[in-house]
Amino acid sequence: MRSLRMLEQVVERIETAEVLDRPAEVVAGLLGRVPRPGPVEDFASGTAIGHPLHPALVAVPIGAWTAVSYLDLTGADADTARRLVGLGNLAALPAALTGANDWLSTVGAERRMGFVHATLNYTALTLYGASWLARRRGRRGAGTALALAGAGVLSAGGYLGGHLTYAAGVGVDTTVFQQFPTDWVDLASESDVPADGAIAHEVNGVPILLARDSGQVVALADRCTHRGGPLHEGTIADGCVTCPWHESVFQLADGTVVSGPASRPQPVLDARVVDGRVQVRRGPEPRALRTNPVGH
Numbered sequence: 001m002r003s004l005r006m007l008e009q010v011v012e013r014i015e016t017a018e019v020l021d022r023p024a025e026v027v028a029g030l031l032g033r034v035p036r037p038g039p040v041e042d043f044a045s046g047t048a049i050g051h052p053l054h055p056a057l058v059a060v061p062i063g064a065w066t067a068v069s070y071l072d073l074t075g076a077d078a079d080t081a082r083r084l085v086g087l088g089n090l091a092a093l094p095a096a097l098t099g100a101n102d103w104l105s106t107v108g109a110e111r112r113m114g115f116v117h118a119t120l121n122y123t124a125l126t127l128y129g130a131s132w133l134a135r136r137r138g139r140r141g142a143g144t145a146l147a148l149a150g151a152g153v154l155s156a157g158g159y160l161g162g163h164l165t166y167a168a169g170v171g172v173d174t175t176v177f178q179q180f181p182t183d184w185v186d187l188a189s190e191s192d193v194p195a196d197g198a199i200a201h202e203v204n205g206v207p208i209l210l211a212r213d214s215g216q217v218v219a220l221a222d223r224c225t226h227r228g229g230p231l232h233e234g235t236i237a238d239g240c241v242t243c244p245w246h247e248s249v250f251q252l253a254d255g256t257v258v259s260g261p262a263s264r265p266q267p268v269l270d271a272r273v274v275d276g277r278v279q280v281r282r283g284p285e286p287r288a289l290r291t292n293p294v295g296h
């Protein structure tokens with residue numbers, strides 16, 4: 001389809017536009033200076049709910065602003081339309097903050113795309129802010145035009161946000177399509193597993209971390225669920241592994257997230273020692289896409 005091809009070309013141009021790197025780094029540097037104590041970062045990352053928070057929060061301003069367009073185009077209730085613009089503007093603030101938090105842990109093409117996505121959405125918010133002011137002064141016509149312009153810019157920003165999630169996988173558990181061995185496979189000598197560190201070996205191209213929890217050998221996916229950091233390069237302490245990239249902490253025993261920014265637990269494999277050799281296999285796996293990625 002020609003229109004789809006055009007959209008893909010736009011996306012590709014943004015992803016490869018090195019000219020965006022400098023302004024993106026400046027913004028990231030400024031945002032990085034804002035103190036984000038662990039609990040605040042965890043909350044913004046959605047660690048407590050097991051999913052990124054940003055996609056849930058964006059539904060509120062989008063819903064409010066969409067209702068505004070309906071009221072404007074049907075000529076209904078100007079006062080309600082103005083209030084909904086205000087609601088959308090206020091709700092956009094936590095959505096923007098959580099988005100910025102997620103964006104800070106991106107690099108390369110994803111960082112460029114996120115930069116443009118955010119720029120479009122801030123432009124839309126500015127237009128809706130102007131729309132609210134116009135309506136407050138009794139100029140509904142101007143308010144309607146500004147809101148429609150905002151809706152157009154917001155749609156473009158939303159398209160890029162969708163690309164970030166569904167095509168680039170930002171915010172998606174990075175282990176979700178990894179296929180772990182269904183039967184026991186020999187992975188390493190038990191003596192190779194350090195007492196206070198970790199090693200990683202691959203099975204069919206999938207890196208698996210081996211470490212010790214209270215002396216027992218444990219096996220987890222080595223690829224961090226957050227952005228794919230190599231956990232075996234992190235630190236092992238107090239029954240947990242800390243990711244070397246953004247310092248998410250996971251329990252070795254069951255993969256539970258102790259602290260974020262990761263929101264998804266680390267997959268844990270069954271591990272046993274037979275004749276001094278460590279063997280691993282995945283546990284029961286109900287997920288259709290992981291166990292049968294081809295489908296029926």
Ligand code: FES
Pocket residue numbers: 105224225226227228229243244245246247248260261262
């Ligand atoms: S990759 Fe971000 S915490 Fe591991």
